[in-house]
Amino acid sequence: xxxxxxxxxxxxxxxxxxxxxxxxxLLFAVATGVIIINLFAPQTLVGIIGPSLGxxxxxxxxxxxASLLGYAAGLFFLVPLADLxxxxxxxxxxLISALVMAVAAAFAPTGWSLLxxxxxxxxxxxxxxxxxxxxxxxxxxxxxxRVIGNVMSGVMxxxxxxxxxxxxxxxxxxxxxxxxxxxxALALLTAVLxxxxxxxxxxxxASYGALIGSLFQLLREEPVLRVRAFxxxxxxxxxxxxxxxxxxxxxxxxxSLGQSGIALFALVGAGGAAAxxxxxxxxxxxxxxxxxxxxxxxxxxxxxxxxxxGGIRSGQPLILLILLGVSAVMLDVGITGDQTLGRRAVNLxxxxxxxxxxxxxxxxxxxxxxLGSALAGTAWDLGGWVxxxxxxxxxxxxxxxxxxxxxx
Numbered sequence: 551x552x553x554x555x556x557x558x559x560x561x562x563x564x565x566x567x568x569x570x571x572x573x574x575x576l577l578f579a580v581a582t583g584v585i586i587i588n589l590f591a592p593q594t595l596v597g598i599i600g601p602s603l604g605x606x607x608x609x610x611x612x613x614x615x616a617s618l619l620g621y622a623a624g625l626f627f628l629v630p631l632a633d634l635x636x637x638x639x640x641x642x643x644x645l646i647s648a649l650v651m652a653v654a655a656a657f658a659p660t661g662w663s664l665l666x667x668x669x670x671x672x673x674x675x676x677x678x679x680x681x682x683x684x685x686x687x688x689x690x691x692x693x694x695x696r697v698i699g700n701v702m703s704g705v706m707x708x709x710x711x712x713x714x715x716x717x718x719x720x721x722x723x724x725x726x727x728x729x730x731x732x733x734x735a736l737a738l739l740t741a742v743l744x745x746x747x748x749x750x751x752x753x754x755x756a757s758y759g760a761l762i763g764s765l766f767q768l769l770r771e772e773p774v775l776r777v778r779a780f781x782x783x784x785x786x787x788x789x790x791x792x793x794x795x796x797x798x799x800x801x802x803x804x805x806s807l808g809q810s811g812i813a814l815f816a817l818v819g820a821g822g823a824a825a826x827x828x829x830x831x832x833x834x835x836x837x838x839x840x841x842x843x844x845x846x847x848x849x850x851x852x853x854x855x856x857x858x859x860g861g862i863r864s865g866q867p868l869i870l871l872i873l874l875g876v877s878a879v880m881l882d883v884g885i886t887g888d889q890t891l892g893r894r895a896v897n898l899x900x901x902x903x904x905x906x907x908x909x910x911x912x913x914x915x916x917x918x919x920x921l922g923s924a925l926a927g928t929a930w931d932l933g934g935w936v937x938x939x940x941x942x943x944x945x946x947x948x949x950x951x952x953x954x955x956x957x958x
Contacts, residue, residue: 620672
């Protein structure tokens with residue numbers, strides 16, 4: 551296999567970025583939060599999108615899966631271009647593509663056309679992972695975990711706010727209006743980034759084919775990347791199983807919530823975003839392995855509590871709802887911790903391949919998210935909420951065992 555040169559990123563350029571690190575980091579956090587909303591909003595809308603376009607309950611999971619699968623494809627085939635092309639222009643082109651696909655989704659005439667538009671929208675949204683490596687490059691290694699944690703706060707807030715925001719908009723104007731609002735937000739963001747985003751020109755002497763081929767080489771050579779991406783994928787599968795199915799649970803007795811109530815519940819989970827910075831700091835202090843194992847145990851505890859609550863069909867709905875909310879926050883904290891620590895670990899591997907490493911890491915864990923979304927409908931049909939939680943816990947157990955065995 552052809553080798554990709556070891557001089558892809560210009561270090562003096564990174565020093566230039568370092569002088570403006572604080573405002574740029576804030577800008578990147580906001581940008582990534584706005585972009586990623588498009589990937590997770592369908593999770594809370596499957597209950598209304600599915601019937602309106604003729605999907606069965608088990609098939610509705612495809613709606614939540616499509617954007618995540620597209621995002622993973624973008625991470626594998628578009629994000630590596632960050633090591634080849636000028637990053638600012640690449641990000642802007644991808645955002646314009648995302649805007650066009652959001653408009654197309656708002657007017658999708660059939661279920662299958664919507665799946666295609668959401669897949670392409672997800673692929674374009676992988677621009678997020680071109681912004682994250684830039685933020686990492688702006689800071690020295692001893693502070694990189696904190697900066698990545700801060701940018702990830704924007705990502706996680708976007709993920710967690712996407713569900714209540716989508717539910718509220720859909721409750722007011724229908725699910726198609728969400729994608730119209732998203733298109734407007736993407737247009738505004740593109741305009742701001744066109745004015746504020748600095749240029750970043752990687753130095754390369756490799757073709758796109760060699761760059762993509764080097765992805766497999768990186769996976770083979772970097773055990774930290776393999777393990778962290780695998781456990782992150784397992785955690786993301788648990789996350790997607792829970793949040794794709796919880797709207798179905800909340801619509802049933804004893805909760806019987808409408809779309810607005812589901813939106814308020816989803817907002818509770820946003821508290822998990824606060825875990826990004828603390829987990830990043832723990833990684834900076836050398837506690838990566840311990841903190842990772844703790845995050846996996848938190849996920850297992852959360853799924854057990856959620857299964858117990860979902861199995862109760864009598865009692866005080868408010869108390870049960872609070873307990874379910876606690877399990878949701880715990881789940882989000884555990885998954886946020888694993889992803890933050892994993893992202894920190896892989897960003898310390900090879901600065902010259904940071905774009906491709908981030909693309910691999912996040913692409914693999916979003917494949918896990920797509921798998922979880924696809925399995926949600928099947929698990930629900932087979933055994934309801936308890937089967938959903940059992941499946942989510944199963945992924946958590948595999949992640950825990952992998953982390954214990956790998957010692958990374």
